[in-house]
Amino acid sequence: MYELLLSGIANVLQLKYLLPLAIGTLVGVVGGAMPGITNTMTVIMVLPFTFGLEPLQGLSVMIGVYVGGESGGLITSCLLGIPGKPSSVATMFDGFPMSQKGEPGRALWLGIWASFFGGLIGGVFLIGTTGPLASLALEFGPWEYFSLFVFALSMVAGLTGASITAGLLSGAIGLVITVLGNDPIFGAPRLTLGIAWLEGGIPFLPVLIGVFAFAQIMSDVERINRKGPLEGAARFIVPKLVVSHLKVIWEILSRPFLLLWTSIIGLFIGVLPAIGGSAANVMAYDQAKKFSRHPERFGTGTPEGIIAAEAANNANIGGSLVTIMAFGIPGDAVTAVMLGALTIHGIQPGPLFISQEKTLAYGIFAAYLIAHVLMLLILFIGVRWFLRVVLVPKAILFPVILVLCVVGAYALNNTIANVYVLLLCGVLGYAMVKGGLPLAPLILGVILGDQIEINLVRSIMTDADPWLFLTRPISGGLLAASAASMAAAFWQHRRAQKKSAVAAGAADF
């Protein structure tokens, strides 16, 4: 394994891979620093640029964006009090107060170094567990795959924060999208609604791009003409960020339990399908506060808060990459785009990926590790400049992003039909956001829909006994876990509702 990893590192250190990785990391840091531009949006923007590249070059760009984006978000969180993206919200709780107390450099570099160490812990997990998990998945038959995908969908539906019914319905809408067009087993056209371009089915990337890009852009467009959070940024003066790096590193490494525990939380959240860094960031912060001897210091500029939040959201990347590489299930929207990029190159992530595409798999591991070093270098050189990117007007940014979305959708297979899908899914995504339906289950439904159908039909064609889904141990275990996760989500939801009802009752008196 180590030989393969070293050869992967040597491979990625070649200029033809290192340059895309560095560019991706730079773009990720800049995108991450821009409030309102999430990692998903940045990776969607770079997606069309990867079509003409080799698979490892394209994936290097995306991994760079992912790593850079998770770290870039902390710049504005710590220095401006504006989270660059949702996964930097908890970083702001202590990063910004520390900056206001006159230690902006310490706040910023605590976050950056914690991201680095958290990312490395994520890397160890990624490299150590992907192979064994993929070997386990190789034992799976169609019953187990079907149950695994159902489990993934039920987890997402229960964890998205909206009502469980809304989460499940969103996932079901995703599955409905995949039944339009053609039957994946026999290729028979079905539910084409008389539209010729629907006969080939709906590719998931235009759906993903449309849903996420429009949901985000239109949510920002809604707020135009009202006072936005960026108005104060124009008056911002870049502070002095000089700091003793050895001191900062020691501050982090002298808290090994905090670093390790919050990284593990990040990893765990990353492994769960479709919930990303934002949940990891907040949960790790919450855990750090609960375990702290001085919880009262949280929110006032304590280093523990910054370390916990940032270590978790970078470790989260490692967890997300594990699920996509071992099972072919994206850990979040960014890895969903990566999955799309891989399929464009004819590569199917899943249990066979690490054994059949060794060079590419270990190239991904290497790119992930090297991206963290590049992230440090890029931030060391340019952190003062990245603060200025928040001043780029959205009126310029949004049209450019939408043009790149069009190019990304069109270039998938050079057909304008994909652009129509992009537009329709943009409307659908925005309507779902307005209707209170979460988007993550929809995307997972679209990604897994065909695989769920293929495995369901294969299992029935192999043996028509439906009880096999329950009596085969792994399949039955996964379905039981789905039911347990739904029950837990339902119980949590009920408890939250009761709490809010009690609070509302108390307020009435």
Added chain:
Amino acid sequence: MKLSREGWAGLATLVASLVLFVLTLDLKANPLVPIGPGFYPRIVLGLSAALAVLLVVFDLSRKSEPKAGPGANYPLVLLVFVVFGIYVGLMPGLGFRISTFLFVAALQSLLEPPKGVKGWIIVLATALITTLVTHILFERYLSVLLPRGRWTDF
């Protein structure tokens, strides 16, 4: 009893699911295999219809009224969708370069109306740079052929 946005979303999904479910009844079973192309869609559409009904029922039985959010600029959202729709609709006729130039200029002007000559110069320069950079980058360096216009051959 009044439906919230979630309830309306459920209702819309219910109608769409039922319409599609009825359409699956026309799908013929494959004589060679026990299940045909309509088997899985019926399960999925039945599931989405059932969940949509649940969402509507829960919404109707909810005691508290949903809180109204701050006023949103929906007319602008609609206009952005319309401009994007026109862009997508005109692209096969005008080609990528002309339609993209017009789209970027139009959307920028819509989001932040340009003030004075300088404002217009910024709008036109951004539209031109975006069009040229994407075209050159994708066509020359990334081997992506962007759409040519049927009417303009450009």
